[in-house]
Amino acid sequence: MKLLASHIRKVYDEKPVLVDCSCEFADRNITVLMGRNGCGKSTFLRICALLEHADGGTVTYADADSVLPPDLALRRRITLVLPRIGVFNTTVSGNVAYGLMIRGVSRREIPRRVHNALAFVALEHKTEQRALTLSSGETQRLGIARALAIEPEILFLDEPTASVDEENTGIIESIILKMKEEMRTTVIMTTHDRDQAERVADELLYLKNGRLEALR
Amino acid sequence: MYSFTEGFRQAFVLILHLDAQLIGIILLSLKVSGLALVIATVLGLPLGAVLGLTRFPGRGLAVSIMNTFMGLPPVVVGLFVYLLLSRKGPLGFLGLLYSPTAMIIAQTILAFPIVTALCRSAIVSVDLIIRQAAQTLGATRQQETLTIIREARFGILSAIIAAFGRVMAEVGAILIVGGNIAGYTRVMTTTIALETDKGNFELALALGFVLLSISFAINFVLLRVQQRSLGRTA
Numbered sequence: 056m057k058l059l060a061s062h063i064r065k066v067y068d069e070k071p072v073l074v075d076c077s078c079e080f081a082d083r084n085i086t087v088l089m090g091r092n093g094c095g096k097s098t099f100l101r102i103c104a105l106l107e108h109a110d111g112g113t114v115t116y117a118d119a120d121s122v123l124p125p126d127l128a129l130r131r132r133i134t135l136v137l138p139r140i141g142v143f144n145t146t147v148s149g150n151v152a153y154g155l156m157i158r159g160v161s162r163r164e165i166p167r168r169v170h171n172a173l174a175f176v177a178l179e180h181k182t183e184q185r186a187l188t189l190s191s192g193e194t195q196r197l198g199i200a201r202a203l204a205i206e207p208e209i210l211f212l213d214e215p216t217a218s219v220d221e222e223n224t225g226i227i228e229s230i231i232l233k234m235k236e237e238m239r240t241t242v243i244m245t246t247h248d249r250d251q252a253e254r255v256a257d258e259l260l261y262l263k264n265g266r267l268e269a270l271r
Numbered sequence: 272m273y274s275f276t277e278g279f280r281q282a283f284v285l286i287l288h289l290d291a292q293l294i295g296i297i298l299l300s301l302k303v304s305g306l307a308l309v310i311a312t313v314l315g316l317p318l319g320a321v322l323g324l325t326r327f328p329g330r331g332l333a334v335s336i337m338n339t340f341m342g343l344p345p346v347v348v349g350l351f352v353y354l355l356l357s358r359k360g361p362l363g364f365l366g367l368l369y370s371p372t373a374m375i376i377a378q379t380i381l382a383f384p385i386v387t388a389l390c391r392s393a394i395v396s397v398d399l400i401i402r403q404a405a406q407t408l409g410a411t412r413q414q415e416t417l418t419i420i421r422e423a424r425f426g427i428l429s430a431i432i433a434a435f436g437r438v439m440a441e442v443g444a445i446l447i448v449g450g451n452i453a454g455y456t457r458v459m460t461t462t463i464a465l466e467t468d469k470g471n472f473e474l475a476l477a478l479g480f481v482l483l484s485i486s487f488a489i490n491f492v493l494l495r496v497q498q499r500s501l502g503r504t505a
Contacts, residue, residue, distance in 0.1 A: 106403070106407065131409035134407050134409065135407045136407070137404060137407065139400055140404060141401050141404025141405075143404070143422065153405075153408055157405075157408065157410050157411075
């Protein structure tokens with residue numbers, strides 16, 4: 056599945072945040088979007104993930120040259136992990152199972168996919184723990200596991216390591232690289248950490264003054 | 272002169288011997304208040320969710336009315352239902368006055384604003400990030416709403432328990448519309464009032480203990496529910 060953002064424009068309180076952002080995201084690549092705090096990275100990501108409307112421009116998803124309508128079926132092929140992931144007040148496995156349950160995945164299938172997703176982020180030993188008691192690094196990994204369980208074709212990560220320690224940052228980076236290698240997921244993420252961007256990015260974009268520049 | 276200790280002793284004898292009259296009164300109380308609570312919850316939870324999750328003209332007014340009605344005086348509700356159901360009232364043809372049904376109607380009116388207002392409060396206190404998380408994971412609008420209600424479940428349970436405590440303890444409304452008829456509409460609170468007037472303190476005291484025990488149980492459950500709900504959304 057291909058994603059094309061063209062001439063995206065967004066204004067908040069009469070202040071233009073995104074002026075003219077265009078980008079074609081390569082399939083099965085890791086694209087990292089950098090920029091200063093408040094420059095509009097998250098807004099651009101949310102618009103691409105169909106969670107917010109742009110004031111101008113278009114976001115187009117295409118599958119084998121046919122354009123996909125921005126409906127529920129498309130929304131369920133992509134997902135975004137928020138910087139504060141929004142933990143549901145249930146167990147770790149209950150959180151990961153959520154996306155599967157709302158898709159009507161069979162009850163026999165769910166435990167296997169939950170286990171695989173948790174194993175992928177090295178949280179399988181916390182399956183029955185209450186999710187609200189996880190550390191911030193584990194919580195971020197739970198967010199990724201929750202997204203991976205639904206096997207998205209495009210995964211958006213908004214500042215996945217902004218509030219986690221160094222050890223968990225390393226773990227999360229290796230998870231992102233492993234996703235590309237093993238699951239062949241297209242990853243589009245934001246970060247303000249230049250070194251991290253260099254470590255994981257196939258393509259590196261910089262958002263400045265509401266416009267995108269390709270750095271790599 | 273009435274002996275305080277003797278009264279207590281006889282009250283416990285009544286409770287321990289599972290006195291048929293006592294059991295009948297307790298069961299009727301639980302039935303009336305329980306059914307009123309079920310109806311109030313079936314109506315109040317969806318309304319609380321609508322008030323908490325949607326925006327429409329007059330919503331603020333509706334919330335203010337519900338909050339005000341949480342403190343409805345039971346005697347006023349009793350009077351209102353009495354006028355509705357009395358022979359010359361608009362619903363007099365139903366012949367419901369002085370029946371358990373009339374008592375259920377009165378207690379439903381008392382419990383409904385409590386369930387609605389506290390459910391709304393529980394629902395609006397769910398972190399906005401929960402709705403966004405549900406959206407990112409592919410939830411429909413209906414699934415988002417159900418997710419928020421599920422996240423508010425401890426608050427909703429607290430609302431229901433608070434309403435149950437209120438209707439179990441009230442006497443004014445059911446006394447007016449039920450008439451306190453022995454074996455038919457006589458419940459714990461109305462019996463306590465009547466038997467105290469008559470000087471039959473044993474039964475009044477026994478029922479007082481049972482009522483206190485039920486109140487204690489309700490508050491104990493409420494505390495446990497509140498403790499379980501502690502924990503922040505990450």
